[in-house]
Amino acid sequence: MINVTKTYLPDFDQYVSYLRKIWDKALLTNNGPLAQELEQSLKEYLKVDHLYFCGNGTIVLQMALKLLDEPGEIITTPFSYVATTNVILWENCTPVFVDIDPQTYCIDPNLIEASITEKTRAILATHVYGNACDVEAIENIARKHNLTVIYDGAHAFGAVLNGRSLLSYGDFSTCSFHATKLFHTVEGGVIIANDAKWHEKLHLLRAFGHRGDDYYFVGINGKNSEIHAAMGLCNLPLVPELIAARKAVCDVYTELLDWSHLESPHWVEGLVRNYAYYPVIFESEDKMLAVRDVLVKNDIIPRRYFYPSLNKLPFLKDAAPCPVSENISLRVLCLPLHAELPHEDVGRIAELINQNL
Numbered sequence: 001m002i003n004v005t006k007t008y009l010p011d012f013d014q015y016v017s018y019l020r021k022i023w024d025k026a027l028l029t030n031n032g033p034l035a036q037e038l039e040q041s042l043k044e045y046l047k048v049d050h051l052y053f054c055g056n057g058t059i060v061l062q063m064a065l066k067l068l069d070e071p072g073e074i075i076t077t078p079f080s081y082v083a084t085t086n087v088i089l090w091e092n093c094t095p096v097f098v099d100i101d102p103q104t105y106c107i108d109p110n111l112i113e114a115s116i117t118e119k120t121r122a123i124l125a126t127h128v129y130g131n132a133c134d135v136e137a138i139e140n141i142a143r144k145h146n147l148t149v150i151y152d153g154a155h156a157f158g159a160v161l162n163g164r165s166l167l168s169y170g171d172f173s174t175c176s177f178h179a180t181k182l183f184h185t186v187e188g189g190v191i192i193a194n195d196a197k198w199h200e201k202l203h204l205l206r207a208f209g210h211r212g213d214d215y216y217f218v219g220i221n222g223k224n225s226e227i228h229a230a231m232g233l234c235n236l237p238l239v240p241e242l243i244a245a246r247k248a249v250c251d252v253y254t255e256l257l258d259w260s261h262l263e264s265p266h267w268v269e270g271l272v273r274n275y276a277y278y279p280v281i282f283e284s285e286d287k288m289l290a291v292r293d294v295l296v297k298n299d300i301i302p303r304r305y306f307y308p309s310l311n312k313l314p315f316l317k318d319a320a321p322c323p324v325s326e327n328i329s330l331r332v333l334c335l336p337l338h339a340e341l342p343h344e345d346v347g348r349i350a351e352l353i354n355q356n357l
Contacts, residue, residue, distance in 0.1 A: 002345055004303040006338040007179040008242060010234035018230035027226060031207070034229040041236055042190060046165040050193040052202050053229065054222040057154050057176025057189035061087040063205050063222060064150045064172040064191060065122070067198065072121035077107040078311040078325040080126040084152050085310045088124065096120070097311040099322040103266035105129070108324075109137035113145075122148040127156040127166055130276040132268045135161065135169040150174070157183045158243050158274035166271075167192055177232065182246060182276055182339070183239050185232035188224050245339035246275035252343050253278055253335060256350035261357040277305065278337045285330040291356045292333060300349055305334040
């Protein structure tokens with residue numbers, strides 16, 4: 001079976017060598033030495049100053065929203081994983097959906113200002129598939145209206161925009177290190193703050209809001225373990241190699257697929273891609289479902305990513321229509337992609353798709 005992704009596992013003996021260090025110290029969590037080492041390595045890799053290794057890619061979004069002065073409306077994208085909307089609801093805020101750009105699939109900055117009210121507190125946008133939001137336009141809007149900018153960068157690790165890590169933009173940027181991602185710590189995530197004033201509060205926020213016996217505010221357990229940090233330390237040096245391997249797979253798809261019946265995102269100028277996903281857009285939902293069924297019958301498992309458009313979630317009321325997102329979400333399919341996917345399998349997938357368009 002060929003799944004939509006496959007978790008990359010580093011050299012087993014290397015990982016065990018880190019486990020021995022953990023056993024020797026008997027320190028498993030609470031910001032241990034390996035977690036600190038990974039944080040420092042990530043700061044150097046991403047060229048950022050304020051980064052916090054946490055339990056997963058959802059909790060870091062919650063932490064960013066918790067730093068807002070008060071709950072309110074959060075302008076966000078309907079074309080993302082459901083966690084982007086769920087964290088807004090969990091933090092007692094209201095998602096206000098703004099439709100996406102029909103080429104990049106990221107939030108359309110030309111539509112944002114019309115949705116800003118006196119209740120708006122932040123813009124929470126997703127770098128979809130590792131493509132870059134219009135960071136300059138969003139920054140200008142946010143500064144004009146005194147709003148916080150939070151980027152959900154779950155797909156953005158390793159992507160570079162205009163010579164900077166894509167994760168270095170915005171007031172806060174978050175990333176998931178889930179096992180399905182190109183860089184992973186099994187479970188994990190980071191939040192990056194672009195202002196030193198948040199350093200102490202973020203440190204406390206992920207550690208129950210206290211240092212020793214001194215309690216400062218309501219915090220949570222956002223820490224990650226030494227076991228997970230060890231996986232990250234093994235995988236981080238391999239990121240360039242993994243991105244190169246994923247690019248090679250994507251290049252084969254791009255060469256072989258019949259683009260007279262398919263579409264793909266427009267990758268923004270100045271972006272060095274990380275090849276996190278390979279989405280294709282079919283001419284209709286019926287055609288996409290028919291091709292998906294053929295692939296599944298051949299033990300090839302793609303994914304409708306993202307579906308549904310988040311403004312159509314059944315537990316939301318009175319969400320604004322987002323026709324572009326709704327249309328794309330019905331027709332999109334992410335094809336299998338990982339660093340170890342044999343190119344002959346890519347060719348077989350492309351052939352099956354072309355035969356059934």
